[in-house]
Amino acid sequence: xxxxIENPNLTAAKSRERQQTSQERWKQRLSALAPLWTLxxxxxxxxxxxxxxLRPVNLNNILAQISTLAILGTGVTFVLLTGExxxxxxAVVTLTGVLSAHLYANLELPEPxxxxxxxxxxxxxxxxxxxxxxxxRIPSFMSTLAMSLIASxxxxxxxxxxxVFEISELSTFLGSGRIGGQDGIRVLVIVAALSLLAGxxxxxxTRFGRYVYMTGANKSAARxxxxxxxxxxxxxxxxxxxxxxLAGIVNMGRLGxxxxxxxxxxxxxxxxxxxxxxxxxxxxxxxxxxxxxxLLIYGTLRNGLDNxxxxxxxxxxxxxxxxxxxxxxxNVVFSGKADRDRTSG
Amino acid sequence: xxxxxxxxxxxxxxxxxxLQALDSVDFDLREGEVHALVGENGAGKSTLMRILAGIYTExxxxxxxxxxxxxxxxxxxxxxxxxxxxxQELSVIPDLSVAENVFLGDQPTTPWGKIDWKKMNAxxxxxxxxxxxxxxxxxxxxxYSLGIQQVVEVLRxxxxxxxxxxxxxxxxxxxxxxxxxxxxxxxxxxxDNRSIIYISHFLEEVMQVADRIxxxxxxxxxxxxxxxxxEMGRLISLILGREANATLPPAxxxxxHDHVMLRVKDLTAxxxxxxxxxxxxxEIVGLYGAIGAGHFDVARAIFGMYRVDSGSITxxxxxxxxxxxxxxxxxxxVAYATESRRKSLFMDEPNxxxxxxxxxxxxxxxxxxxxxxxxxxxxxxEMVNVQPPNPLNPVGKLSGGNxxxxxxxxxxxxxxxxxxxSEPTRxxxxxxxxxxxxxxxxxxxxxxxxxxxxxxxxxxxxxADRVVVMSHxxxxxxxxxTNLDKETLMRMI
Numbered sequence: 001x002x003x004x005i006e007n008p009n010l011t012a013a014k015s016r017e018r019q020q021t022s023q024e025r026w027k028q029r030l031s032a033l034a035p036l037w038t039l040x041x042x043x044x045x046x047x048x049x050x051x052x053x054l055r056p057v058n059l060n061n062i063l064a065q066i067s068t069l070a071i072l073g074t075g076v077t078f079v080l081l082t083g084e085x086x087x088x089x090x091a092v093v094t095l096t097g098v099l100s101a102h103l104y105a106n107l108e109l110p111e112p113x114x115x116x117x118x119x120x121x122x123x124x125x126x127x128x129x130x131x132x133x134x135x136x137r138i139p140s141f142m143s144t145l146a147m148s149l150i151a152s153x154x155x156x157x158x159x160x161x162x163x164v165f166e167i168s169e170l171s172t173f174l175g176s177g178r179i180g181g182q183d184g185i186r187v188l189v190i191v192a193a194l195s196l197l198a199g200x201x202x203x204x205x206t207r208f209g210r211y212v213y214m215t216g217a218n219k220s221a222a223r224x225x226x227x228x229x230x231x232x233x234x235x236x237x238x239x240x241x242x243x244x245x246l247a248g249i250v251n252m253g254r255l256g257x258x259x260x261x262x263x264x265x266x267x268x269x270x271x272x273x274x275x276x277x278x279x280x281x282x283x284x285x286x287x288x289x290x291x292x293x294x295l296l297i298y299g300t301l302r303n304g305l306d307n308x309x310x311x312x313x314x315x316x317x318x319x320x321x322x323x324x325x326x327x328x329x330x331n332v333v334f335s336g337k338a339d340r341d342r343t344s345g
Numbered sequence: 346x347x348x349x350x351x352x353x354x355x356x357x358x359x360x361x362x363x364l365q366a367l368d369s370v371d372f373d374l375r376e377g378e379v380h381a382l383v384g385e386n387g388a389g390k391s392t393l394m395r396i397l398a399g400i401y402t403e404x405x406x407x408x409x410x411x412x413x414x415x416x417x418x419x420x421x422x423x424x425x426x427x428x429x430x431x432x433q434e435l436s437v438i439p440d441l442s443v444a445e446n447v448f449l450g451d452q453p454t455t456p457w458g459k460i461d462w463k464k465m466n467a468x469x470x471x472x473x474x475x476x477x478x479x480x481x482x483x484x485x486x487x488x489y490s491l492g493i494q495q496v497v498e499v500l501r502x503x504x505x506x507x508x509x510x511x512x513x514x515x516x517x518x519x520x521x522x523x524x525x526x527x528x529x530x531x532x533x534x535x536x537d538n539r540s541i542i543y544i545s546h547f548l549e550e551v552m553q554v555a556d557r558i559x560x561x562x563x564x565x566x567x568x569x570x571x572x573x574x575x576e577m578g579r580l581i582s583l584i585l586g587r588e589a590n591a592t593l594p595p596a597x598x599x600x601x602h603d604h605v606m607l608r609v610k611d612l613t614a615x616x617x618x619x620x621x622x623x624x625x626x627x628e629i630v631g632l633y634g635a636i637g638a639g640h641f642d643v644a645r646a647i648f649g650m651y652r653v654d655s656g657s658i659t660x661x662x663x664x665x666x667x668x669x670x671x672x673x674x675x676x677x678x679v680a681y682a683t684e685s686r687r688k689s690l691f692m693d694e695p696n697x698x699x700x701x702x703x704x705x706x707x708x709x710x711x712x713x714x715x716x717x718x719x720x721x722x723x724x725x726x727e728m729v730n731v732q733p734p735n736p737l738n739p740v741g742k743l744s745g746g747n748x749x750x751x752x753x754x755x756x757x758x759x760x761x762x763x764x765x766x767s768e769p770t771r772x773x774x775x776x777x778x779x780x781x782x783x784x785x786x787x788x789x790x791x792x793x794x795x796x797x798x799x800x801x802x803x804x805x806x807x808x809a810d811r812v813v814v815m816s817h818x819x820x821x822x823x824x825x826x827t828n829l830d831k832e833t834l835m836r837m838i
Binding site (some may be wrong): 205207210220223226 | 650675683690698709710712
């Protein structure tokens with residue numbers, strides 16, 4: 001092709017091609033926003049179907065409801081971008097709460113040590129999953145599943161199965177405090193926003209962030225360019241552990257107690273929200289902006305269903321699942337990811 | 346040769362957006378003939394083949410099968426009508442037995458509906474033996490060589506009723522001995538009165554095996570010639586559309602070398618042992634071996650991507666620790682381009698990200714500056730003449746030759762001391778090939794050491810100053826590249 005570059009027909013063809021690609025680029029941009037359309041459609045639907053949905057109080061509620069999920073989602077985004085998965089987050093949330101409450105209430109460690117210990121252990125568990133995944137070649141699906149059992153087992157052991165009601169003021173502040181009086185902004189929301197922002201900056205602007213994307217996009221290519229993909233995966237699972245720990249502390253403060261029973265929905269919701277936003281489970285595609293949209297879709301859906309009085313409350317979970325599935329399908333169809341090549345996938 | 350055609354294509358045209366992939370091409374295939382399709386990359390071979398195999402179902406023109414006009418709807422439809430395709434990448438299942446692979450998806454059953462293992466094994470054995478391969482069909486297929494796996498795939502397609510076989514680059518991954526066997530197999534199939542469309546880059550094979558040869562260029566049919574009425578030189582000029590001067594440019598004068606750039610000493614791992622290798626400053630050494638000889642793994646070991654048991658690697662006087670990391674190798678002046686571009690490049694990512702990645706730590710320790718990266722990429726792409734030279738385009742949109750240039754360009758920003766490249770010209774057309782070889786020669790002339798690892802004798806002979814031959818994990822010969830020819834090399838492995 002390059003040999004006949006002077007050929008005028010070819011030049012014409014090239015400019016045509018350029019036009020088409022700019023058209024194509026627009027199409028791509030629109031379809032890349034499929035999750036955003038889903039969000040708008042849901043928001044529109046609920047604001048028409050319910051009077052209370054659009055009230056500022058309720059919108060604030062949505063933010064508060066998805067804040068814990070947002071902290072978890074930050075870490076999950078990192079993990080999914082490398083093409084790995086972390087199934088231990090819900091258990092680590094529980095363990096961190098129970099552990100720091102135990103250190104505070106029963107061993108009477110001064111603040112902030114119980115919280116730091118909780119975060120440290122959560123991060124450590126993530127790093128251990130990472131080492132098991134990379135150095136011992138155990139798929140993260142299995143290593144983090146085992147870690148999930150370890151973490152929830154530890155939580156039950158430490159608490160002897162009992163709920164700890166005495167929790168530190170710091171975690172109460174983080175989980176249910178407000179800045180600026182009674183109607184001020186919730187600290188919880190700020191923590192979530194900061195964690196998303198930090199995740200965004202790291203992923204978008206740092207060398208480490210680039211390595212995360214490249215590891216997920218094509219692991220062998222990353223290795224051949226000298227990227228230490230094992231280290232990246234270990235760090236990323238460490239980050240996943242850390243955010244799960246942070247979510248655990250915030251969640252404990254929100255609930256006002258540390259409960260040894262796992263909240264299973266955290267796992268499904270966090271991964272669901274991130275994937276719904278458009279971050280690929282196979283790695284390399286997506287990011288924090290996508291996760292934000294995914295979180296909002298999730299929040300809108302959950303909250304919206306609560307705002308429609310006529311829905312049988314025993315049906316809500318079913319409807320949530322159904323809408324999730326449809327939304328995921330819509331994402332795939334609109335983003336043109338449905339594969340032409342029938343031999344792949 | 347006056348038998349009526351089984352397949353006849355008339356006036357076939359196919360467009361992809363702005364690209365006219367095929368332009369009024371006629372093609373016909375007679376009973377019991379091997380009809381080769383040749384042409385440079387992008388000439389339209391694959392498109393034509395996909396139309397023939399029912400993969401592309403939308404095109405202009407007419408498709409006749411046994412004299413009847415018809416429209417294929419899918420590859421399965423094509424197979425039902427007796428047209429089967431052997432893809433370049435095999436679709437065998439390595440963990441199933443040979444016999445199971447032969448009957449994949451269509452196992453014979455007993456009247457009770459159970460799989461009839463006895464019959465399956467017996468038929469598979471007989472059929473393979475008839476083609477000249479007496480092997481234990483109950484063993485898993487992965488225990489056999491790629492050549493055998495290919496034979497199994499061919500047999501499966503035949504047993505599903507194909508009279509016409511489309512073979513896409515069937516020999517590209519085979520060793521010379523396996524190639525010879527495959528060509529025999531093709532001959533056997535022709536004697537069985539099957540018809541074969543044979544697509545290949547290797548003109549020597551084509552001249553050996555084809556009855557007729559159709560040459561495509563820029564989507565048009567240039568000529569269909571009978572094998573006995575043509576010869577290599579004429580074929581090459583038909584393919585290139587100009588008179589071919591010698592197939593590849595000759596090597597230039599070797600500069601004086603008095604300085605060792607790379608020294609590999611007694612390197613031993615599972616697939617190779619006691620490998621000793623020296624590359625001087627300003628020298629291109631060709632490491633040649635059949636596929637499976639272990640030479641590709643030696644290259645990986647030098648870069649730190651293959652675990653070795655003992656031995657040492659020294660670059661420019663500095664000895665690496667055993668099993669160093671790739672990052673370590675890069676920092677100490679080793680560059681490496683693998684034989685698989687798909688493995689080494691991020692096809693969906695822009696060129697600049699592909700180019701900057703190996704040196705990102707040096708370009709930007711914490712926060713990458715995209716403008717600077719793009720600038721660096723632009724300069725690197727200009728150095729090797731990537732077309733089009735846009736650093737923001739995804740590398741996957743480039744042609745194979747240009748992708749390879751990107752794979753090389755990424756190492757030029759911080760010039761390496763030793764450049765190791767496996768199969769630098771695999772799957773490229775003649776033009777791209779000579780460009781890439783020219784780049785390697787430039788690197789040599791600028792004083793790098795270059796190690797070209799290849800299983801294609803032509804590549805090694807056309808570029809190397811010295812040739813080292815590996816066979817079954819050991820170095821068996823070291824020679825200056827003067828008066829060497831293909832036969833000499835092939836006899837050594």
